[in-house]
Every structure is written in C-alpha cells, then in structure tokens.
Amino acid sequence: MDNNFDFQNGEQLTVEQAIANLQGEDLGLRVYAAWWLGRFRVNAPAAIEILIVALEDEADRTPAGGYPLRRNAARALGKLGDRQAVPALIQALSCTDFYVREAAAQALEMLGDPAGIPTLIELLTNNLPGTLPAPEPPQLAQPFDAILEALGSLGARSAIAEIQPFLEHELPRIQYAAARAMYQLSDPQVASQYGDRLVEALSADDLQLRRAVLADLGAIGYLPAAPAIAQTLAENSLKLMSLKGLLEQQLTQSANLSEGAVAVMGLMDELL
Numbered sequence: 001m002d003n004n005f006d007f008q009n010g011e012q013l014t015v016e017q018a019i020a021n022l023q024g025e026d027l028g029l030r031v032y033a034a035w036w037l038g039r040f041r042v043n044a045p046a047a048i049e050i051l052i053v054a055l056e057d058e059a060d061r062t063p064a065g066g067y068p069l070r071r072n073a074a075r076a077l078g079k080l081g082d083r084q085a086v087p088a089l090i091q092a093l094s095c096t097d098f099y100v101r102e103a104a105a106q107a108l109e110m111l112g113d114p115a116g117i118p119t120l121i122e123l124l125t126n127n128l129p130g131t132l133p134a135p136e137p138p139q140l141a142q143p144f145d146a147i148l149e150a151l152g153s154l155g156a157r158s159a160i161a162e163i164q165p166f167l168e169h170e171l172p173r174i175q176y177a178a179a180r181a182m183y184q185l186s187d188p189q190v191a192s193q194y195g196d197r198l199v200e201a202l203s204a205d206d207l208q209l210r211r212a213v214l215a216d217l218g219a220i221g222y223l224p225a226a227p228a229i230a231q232t233l234a235e236n237s238l239k240l241m242s243l244k245g246l247l248e249q250q251l252t253q254s255a256n257l258s259e260g261a262v263a264v265m266g267l268m269d270e271l272l
Contacts, residue, residue, distance in 0.1 A: 038076025078107025102143035152181030218242035221249025
C-alpha cells in the first residue's frame with residue numbers, strides 16, 4: 001500500500017504522520033488526521049487503536065459541547081471495517097453530542113455487527129439518559145434517520161414495533177428512513193408496500209428529499225423502482241448510484257443476468 005496519499009501544508013502526509021498527528025497536541029491536526037485515516041481507508045492496527053481511543057477524547061470540544069474529533073473518529077472506524085471497534089462505538093451511542101451518536105450509528109451499520117442492536121433500540125426510543133438534542137432546528141432528540149437505517153441494515157426484526165411509529169413522523173426524511181428499514185425487516189409479501197412508498201416519494205418537491213430517497217432505494221435494491229429512479233428530477237450521478245444498488249442486489253440473487261438486471265443496465269446506459 002502506498003503510504004503517501006494527500007497533501008498537508010504543501011507536503012505529502014504519510015500513514016505514520018497521520019497516526020502521530022492523531023496522538024499529538026494540535027487539535028486541528030488531530031481532527032484532520034482522524035478524517036484522513038477514514039478517507040483513505042487506512043486499515044492499520046495502530047490506526048484502529050488510536051481512533052478507538054479518540055472516541056473518548058475530552059480535549060477537542062466546541063463551545064456548544066460538541067466533540068469534532070470523536071465524530072471524525074467514529075466515521076473513520078465505520079469506513080475501516082474492523083469490528084474490534086464495535087464495543088467503543090456502542091459506548092459512543094451514549095455520548096452527549098448528537099453528531100457523535102449519529103456517526104456511531106452509521107459506523108455500526110457499516111460494520112454490520114448486530115451487537116449494537118439493543119443500544120440502537122434504546123436510542124431510537126430515547127431511553128438513554130444524558131444525551132443532548134441536535135443543536136439546530138428542528139432539534140431532534142436523536143439522529144433517528146441514522147438509527148432507523150442502521151436497524152434495517154442490521155436485520156433488527158426485534159425492533160419492528162419501535163420502528164413503525166416513525167412511518168408517521170413529522171419529518172418526511174425520517175418517514176422514508178423508517179420505510180426503508182421496514183422494507184428490509186418485513187416478510188416479502190408485505191415489504192413491497194414500503195418500497196412503493198419510497199417510489200412515491202421520488203416526486204417530492206424538495207430536491208434534498210428526492211436525493212435521500214434515491215439513496216434509500218439503492219440501499220434496499222427495490223427493483224420495481226428502476227423506471228421511476230431513472231426519471232427522477234435529480235442529478236444523473238445520484239440516479240446512477242441508486243440504480244447501481246438495484247443491480248448489485250440482483251446480482252447477489254443470481255449469477256446469471258435476470259431480465260430485471262438487464263433492464264437496469266439499459267437505464268444506466270441511457271443516463272451515461
């Protein structure tokens with residue numbers, strides 16, 4: 001692996017320098033090093049160990065009480081794919097910082113370890129004491145969309161009863177995250193209703209919502225959504241990513257190209 005990836009202050013940054021910076025006293029360099037290790041997928045034992053330690057950092061704190069270094073450390077650990085970080089990430093779900101909890105939930109989803117499911121359910125039902133809401137409106141109590149997506153990806157069928165109320169949440173993006181999770185957790189004969197709900201959401205007036213739904217449909221690989229995805233008023237790059245998710249799902253089900261997979265490939269060609 002090439003240890004020279006990026007430029008910092010005009011010089012190439014190496015893995016060794018990034019790890020050293022993460023352990024240093026300069027808070028700016030520490031935050032950047034945590035981001036850098038995740039950005040370049042530096043899955044080195046020393047990097048994993050120091051990122052786990054950074055999840056408990058107290059030095060880097062904003063006036064509002066946030067922990068930027070912890071946030072970057074959690075995001076990096078999700079990208080690096082080492083499950084030894086799971087216990088520390090579960091502990092991070094109790095952090096007062098809303099965005100640390102969000103990053104930890106997303107990291108646990110990426111790592112695919114079900115050990116975090118009970119704590120994620122507690123967080124979803126807002127039963128972890130001491131956590132602070134998001135600092136900006138609408139000041140959500142918890143990062144519900146990240147939690148819902150993690151529970152769906154982790155196959156947390158035990159959480160279905162706790163997820164269902166979020167289908168009626170006041171914020172559409174959280175409704176859609178709940179629909180995504182319900183699709184993943186429901187029996188096949190009823191799952192399509194949640195996929196169809198996401199397809200309907202592709203016509204939302206809000207571009208940001210349409211972008212989010214494209215990601216949701218790609219994540220669950222809902223094949224009937226393909227034509228609607230291709231016609232969505234959004235960037236072609238995002239539509240291609242969503243269709244790629246559908247295609248990958250089809251390829252995991254069969255080594256041979258199905259009619260559905262061929263149709264998705266045709267739509268992708270038209271968008272290129």
